[in-house]
Amino acid sequence: xxxxxxxxxxxxxxxxxxxxxxxxxxxxxxxxxxxxxxxxxxxxxxxxxxxxxxxxxxxxxxxxxxxxxxxxxxxxxxxxxxxxxxxxxxxxxxxxxxxxxxxxxxxxxxxxxxxxxx
Amino acid sequence: xxxxxxxxxxxxxxxxxxxxxxxxxxxxxxxxxxxxxxxxxxxxxxxxxxxxxxxxxxxxxxxxxxxxxxxxxxxxxxxxxxxxxxxxxxxxxxxxxxxxxxxxxxxxxxxx
Numbered sequence: 274x275x276x277x278x279x280x281x282x283x284x285x286x287x288x289x290x291x292x293x294x295x296x297x298x299x300x301x302x303x304x305x306x307x308x309x310x311x312x313x314x315x316x317x318x319x320x321x322x323x324x325x326x327x328x329x330x331x332x333x334x335x336x337x338x339x340x341x342x343x344x345x346x347x348x349x350x351x352x353x354x355x356x357x358x359x360x361x362x363x364x365x366x367x368x369x370x371x372x373x374x375x376x377x378x379x380x381x382x383x384x385x386x387x388x389x390x391x
Numbered sequence: 392x393x394x395x396x397x398x399x400x401x402x403x404x405x406x407x408x409x410x411x412x413x414x415x416x417x418x419x420x421x422x423x424x425x426x427x428x429x430x431x432x433x434x435x436x437x438x439x440x441x442x443x444x445x446x447x448x449x450x451x452x453x454x455x456x457x458x459x460x461x462x463x464x465x466x467x468x469x470x471x472x473x474x475x476x477x478x479x480x481x482x483x484x485x486x487x488x489x490x491x492x493x494x495x496x497x498x499x500x501x502x503x
Contacts (some may be wrong), residue, residue: 290418302424305490314496315397316435316491317493318490318491331490365434379425380433381437382427382434382436383434383435
């Protein structure tokens with residue numbers, strides 16, 4: 274079975290540019306979450322989408338946006354890139370969100386997209 | 392504000408011995424706790440979880456203990472193997488399950 278896939282694997286941008294990162298969840302998973310992992314830190318929650326609706330948002334500026342498509346894949350967009358946006362961006366999928374059974378919320382991560390902003 | 396903390400950035404253990412990784416949290420509303428393992432160039436891999444109604448969950452060589460009054464959880468690996476060498480993250484969420492808070496990770500090295 275295919276796991277969570279993300280593209281591209283690496284990306285180099287310059288300050289002020291825009292970037293779009295893509296994620297395909299595990300087949301059957303309807304929830305996608307995005308995380309930013311800066312070197313030496315744990316993943317920081319950015320967004321969660323479930324059934325194409327935003328269900329959670331972390332403490333990130335409006336330059337960060339996301340969407341989920343009918344096939345449950347997702348895009349993360351970052352505008353006006355700053356040097357501090359350089360990080361590993363992780364996508365995670367799960368069966369559901371807020372379900373009674375916590376096992377439905379277990380998140381499976383992709384390998385991430387390494388973004389470098391120069 | 393770091394709601395989940397792992398105060399030991401690294402840990403070295405001899406093969407066959409017990410590894411104990413610790414995690415503290417500040418938010419009493421957290422209901423669900425997980426441990427993830429991460430190898431370089433890969434995303435975190437789910438290892439084991441525990442809900443707040445339990446104080447222990449075991450899966451093979453891995454056991455997670457939860458002390459709600461102390462807001463503390465720990466992961467025990469017995470016996471430790473060289474393949475266990477990785478970065479371990481603990482994470483927590485509330486009962487809505489829509490946002491997970493991660494610690495900063497502990498790098499475990501198991502020495503053969």
